Amino acid sequence: MSDARNHPDHSEVRPAATGQGPGPRGVAWLVCGRRTKWLVLVLWLIVVAVAFPLAQKLTDAQDNDATSWLPGSAESTQVFNSAKAFRPEEVPAVVVYARDGGLTVADKQKIGADATAMSAMSADGIQGARVQGPQFDASATAAQILVPIKMDKxxxxxxxxxxxxxxxxxxxxxxxxQVHITGPGGTSADFAKAFSGIDSTLLFSALAVVVVMLLITYRSPTLILVPVISVVWALSAAQALIYLLARHAGLTVNGQSAGILTVLVFGAGTDYALLLVSRYREELRRHEDRHEAMARALHRAGPAVLASGATVVLGMLVLMVAEMNSTKGLGPVAAIGVAVALLAMLTLFPALLVIFGRWIFWPVKPVFGSADPTARGVWAHTGRRIATRPRTVWVTTAVVLAACSIGLLQLKANGLSNADSFTGRPDSIVGAEVQAKHFPAGSGDPLVIITAADKAAEVRRAVAATDGVVPASIGVPPGTAAEHDGEVLLEATMTARPDSDAAHTTVERVRDAVHAVPGAHARVGGGTAAVLDMEKATTHDNKLVIPLVLLVVLCVLAILLRALVAPLLLIATVVLSFAAALGISALAFRHLFDYAGESTDFPLFVFVFLVALGIDYNIFLSTRIREEAAHQGTRRGVVTALAATGAVITSAGLVLAGTFAVLGTLPMVAFAEIGFAVALGVLLDTFIVRSILVTSLFLDVGRRVWWPHRLSRDPEEGPVAVPTGAGQGRGSTTN
Incomplete structure (x- = not known):
C-alpha cells in the first residue's frame, strides 16, 4: 500500500538520483522486496498459527519443583532427591488454632472434628492418612494439625x-x-497465588506500557499496530519453542523464568522496533521508493540491532554457568526469547512496515525530500553545549554517579525471610507468627537427615546434643520407610523460626556434628538447609557470572566497533551506571519502601539485565558515531549521532524501563526490587550515561577512541559544527 500522494508504487528513485551511492542488496532485500515481503508475512503467519496453541501450554510445562530452583550439587538437593525413596514428595501444611485466654470446650471439639475430617481427605494431594494431631500447647491456648500435601510434577x-x-x-x-494455615504448605500456597496469572498479568501490563509509550513516541495511532503485532507474535513463537524444548529436550522452565521472558521480549523487541522505525523515517525522506528506504535502513541500522541482540543473548547464556538451577534455567529461556524477538524485528517488522506504506505514519507522514527534524532539535543543541567543555562535563557526571553509588552501603542482599518476601501479609505469615508463640518455631518445617542405618543412633545423639534443636523431636517421621539401601531418614525440629538467621546457624552446627560421625555419610536437608545452600550458591554465582558477562559484552563491542578504547570506555560507563542504580535503589528500599532487604541473587539479576540491555543504547549511539566519524571526523560525528539518535534512544529507554517496572505489579518483594532497580538503571543509562557521559567522553578523547582502527589515525578534525542534516552520513555541516 503506497502513499499515492507522494509517489506511485512503480516509481522508484534510483541511487544515482539520491546521491547515496549503490543501493543495498542481499539480505535486506529478501525481507522488504516487492514480492519477498509477502513471503515473509506468510511464513510468520504459518509460524504463529502453529505456535499459538503451543504457547498456551507453557504454564503446564513449568517445573516449580524444588530441584528446579536449588543448586544441583548442594547437600540439601541430595537430601531432597534421596528422600523420595522414603516417602512421597510432600510439604506439610500446618493448621494453627489459638485463642487469647485459652481454647474453649467448643474450640477443642471443633479442632478435633477438623482433624478427623482432614484425616479422611485425599483430593488435591492431601495425605489424610498421615495427618498428625491435633497437638495442644502446654497452656491449652493453641493447637496445631500437620497435614502432608503431596507435590505434583x-x-x-x-x-x-x-x-x-x-x-x-x-x-x-x-x-x-484464630485459624491460620502456615508451614511450608501454607507458604507455598501463598507463593502460588502470588504467581498465579503471572503470564497474563505481565503480558497485559507490558502491552499497556508499550502502547502508551509508542503513542507518545510516534504520535500515531496507526503506527503502534506494527510493533505491537510483531512483539506479540514473537512472544508466542518464543513461548512455543520453549514449550517444545521443555517437553522434549529437558529445558527447565519455572514461574520466574516464564515471567521474565515476557518482560524481556516486550522490552527488547520494542527497543529494536523503535531504532528501525527511526532509521526508516530518515531514509523515507531521502528515497521516494519505500522498499529502497527500508533496505537502506536495515543495511545501516541492522548491524547495531544485531549486535545489541547478540549481546543480550550471549549475556543470558552466561547464566548457564551458574550453580543455582533457577538462574541456570533462566539463561536459555531468556536467550531464546530475545533471539526470537530479534528475528521478528529484523524480518516480520520491516516487512509489515513496507506492506502498509507511508500512510501507517498518519497523521505525520515522512515526505520525500523534506528536512530531517532532528538536525536542530534538543539533542543537537545538547551535543553542542557538551562540546564546549566535554572534560568538565564527563568528570562532573562521573563524580555524581559515583556519589550515588555510596548508597550501596545500605544494600542488604543476604536473603529475604518468608515474612519479608511478600509486599503484604498473607495468611501463612500471620499463622507462622501465631505458631511461634505457642510451639517450637521450627514446627512444620523440620531438618531432614539421611544417614547410614547402622550409624543412626550415633547421628541421633549428635543432633540431640546440638544447640538449636529440640531433642525430643528427633526420630523417623510417621509414614516413612524404615530403611532404604542401608540408609534411614530422620527429622528434627529447630527452636528457631525456619527462615531466620538463627535457624541457618543451627543447620551449620548440625551439619558439622553429623559430618563428624565416622562412616555415617550423613547429609542434612530440609527447607532451611535449602535456603542456606541457595544463598551460598548465589554468592558463588555473583563472583563468577558478573565478570563473564562483562567479558562477553566487551568482546561484542570490540568486534562491532573494531576498536579497544571505545569498548573499554563504554563498559566503564555501564558499570558506573549499575553501581549508581544499585546505590539509589538500596536507599529507596530502606527509606521509601521499607523493605527488609534484598534477595541474594538481586545484584546478579540487576547486573545482567542492566549490562546486557543497557549496553544497547551505547551500541546504538557508538555505532552511529562511528558511521558519521568516517565522513566528518569523530568530534563532529558525536554531535551528529547524538542529534540523530537522541529521541529514539530516549523513547526506547522509557519503553524498556516501563516494561520492567510492571514487575512491581506482582505482590513479591524480590520482583518489585528487580523491576525498580532495572527501570531506574535503564533511565540512568538513557538520560545520563548515554546522552551526557558517553557523549562527553567521546568528544574529549576524540579520534583516539577508535584505536587501533585506522579512524584513530585520521587527521584531527576542526571545531565541532552544527549539523544541518543530522544522520545523513555525508558530513555536510555548518558553523
Missing part, C-alpha cells in the same frame, strides 16, 4: 487448591478463635 500447581480445601474445613478467624 509442577510443584506448586495444586498446593493452593489443597490449602483452599483445608481452609474450607477449618474456616477462618472468627469470634476470637
Amino acid at each position: 509442577n510443584g506448586w500447581n495444586h498446593i493452593a487448591d489443597a490449602v483452599d480445601r483445608l481452609r474450607d474445613r477449618s474456616g477462618t478467624s472468627d469470634n476470637g478463635l
Whole structure:
C-alpha cells in the first residue's frame, strides 16, 4: 500500500538520483522486496498459527519443583532427591488454632472434628492418612494439625487448591478463635497465588506500557499496530519453542523464568522496533521508493540491532554457568526469547512496515525530500553545549554517579525471610507468627537427615546434643520407610523460626556434628538447609557470572566497533551506571519502601539485565558515531549521532524501563526490587550515561577512541559544527 500522494508504487528513485551511492542488496532485500515481503508475512503467519496453541501450554510445562530452583550439587538437593525413596514428595501444611485466654470446650471439639475430617481427605494431594494431631500447647491456648500435601510434577500447581480445601474445613478467624494455615504448605500456597496469572498479568501490563509509550513516541495511532503485532507474535513463537524444548529436550522452565521472558521480549523487541522505525523515517525522506528506504535502513541500522541482540543473548547464556538451577534455567529461556524477538524485528517488522506504506505514519507522514527534524532539535543543541567543555562535563557526571553509588552501603542482599518476601501479609505469615508463640518455631518445617542405618543412633545423639534443636523431636517421621539401601531418614525440629538467621546457624552446627560421625555419610536437608545452600550458591554465582558477562559484552563491542578504547570506555560507563542504580535503589528500599532487604541473587539479576540491555543504547549511539566519524571526523560525528539518535534512544529507554517496572505489579518483594532497580538503571543509562557521559567522553578523547582502527589515525578534525542534516552520513555541516 503506497502513499499515492507522494509517489506511485512503480516509481522508484534510483541511487544515482539520491546521491547515496549503490543501493543495498542481499539480505535486506529478501525481507522488504516487492514480492519477498509477502513471503515473509506468510511464513510468520504459518509460524504463529502453529505456535499459538503451543504457547498456551507453557504454564503446564513449568517445573516449580524444588530441584528446579536449588543448586544441583548442594547437600540439601541430595537430601531432597534421596528422600523420595522414603516417602512421597510432600510439604506439610500446618493448621494453627489459638485463642487469647485459652481454647474453649467448643474450640477443642471443633479442632478435633477438623482433624478427623482432614484425616479422611485425599483430593488435591492431601495425605489424610498421615495427618498428625491435633497437638495442644502446654497452656491449652493453641493447637496445631500437620497435614502432608503431596507435590505434583509442577510443584506448586495444586498446593493452593489443597490449602483452599483445608481452609474450607477449618474456616477462618472468627469470634476470637484464630485459624491460620502456615508451614511450608501454607507458604507455598501463598507463593502460588502470588504467581498465579503471572503470564497474563505481565503480558497485559507490558502491552499497556508499550502502547502508551509508542503513542507518545510516534504520535500515531496507526503506527503502534506494527510493533505491537510483531512483539506479540514473537512472544508466542518464543513461548512455543520453549514449550517444545521443555517437553522434549529437558529445558527447565519455572514461574520466574516464564515471567521474565515476557518482560524481556516486550522490552527488547520494542527497543529494536523503535531504532528501525527511526532509521526508516530518515531514509523515507531521502528515497521516494519505500522498499529502497527500508533496505537502506536495515543495511545501516541492522548491524547495531544485531549486535545489541547478540549481546543480550550471549549475556543470558552466561547464566548457564551458574550453580543455582533457577538462574541456570533462566539463561536459555531468556536467550531464546530475545533471539526470537530479534528475528521478528529484523524480518516480520520491516516487512509489515513496507506492506502498509507511508500512510501507517498518519497523521505525520515522512515526505520525500523534506528536512530531517532532528538536525536542530534538543539533542543537537545538547551535543553542542557538551562540546564546549566535554572534560568538565564527563568528570562532573562521573563524580555524581559515583556519589550515588555510596548508597550501596545500605544494600542488604543476604536473603529475604518468608515474612519479608511478600509486599503484604498473607495468611501463612500471620499463622507462622501465631505458631511461634505457642510451639517450637521450627514446627512444620523440620531438618531432614539421611544417614547410614547402622550409624543412626550415633547421628541421633549428635543432633540431640546440638544447640538449636529440640531433642525430643528427633526420630523417623510417621509414614516413612524404615530403611532404604542401608540408609534411614530422620527429622528434627529447630527452636528457631525456619527462615531466620538463627535457624541457618543451627543447620551449620548440625551439619558439622553429623559430618563428624565416622562412616555415617550423613547429609542434612530440609527447607532451611535449602535456603542456606541457595544463598551460598548465589554468592558463588555473583563472583563468577558478573565478570563473564562483562567479558562477553566487551568482546561484542570490540568486534562491532573494531576498536579497544571505545569498548573499554563504554563498559566503564555501564558499570558506573549499575553501581549508581544499585546505590539509589538500596536507599529507596530502606527509606521509601521499607523493605527488609534484598534477595541474594538481586545484584546478579540487576547486573545482567542492566549490562546486557543497557549496553544497547551505547551500541546504538557508538555505532552511529562511528558511521558519521568516517565522513566528518569523530568530534563532529558525536554531535551528529547524538542529534540523530537522541529521541529514539530516549523513547526506547522509557519503553524498556516501563516494561520492567510492571514487575512491581506482582505482590513479591524480590520482583518489585528487580523491576525498580532495572527501570531506574535503564533511565540512568538513557538520560545520563548515554546522552551526557558517553557523549562527553567521546568528544574529549576524540579520534583516539577508535584505536587501533585506522579512524584513530585520521587527521584531527576542526571545531565541532552544527549539523544541518543530522544522520545523513555525508558530513555536510555548518558553523
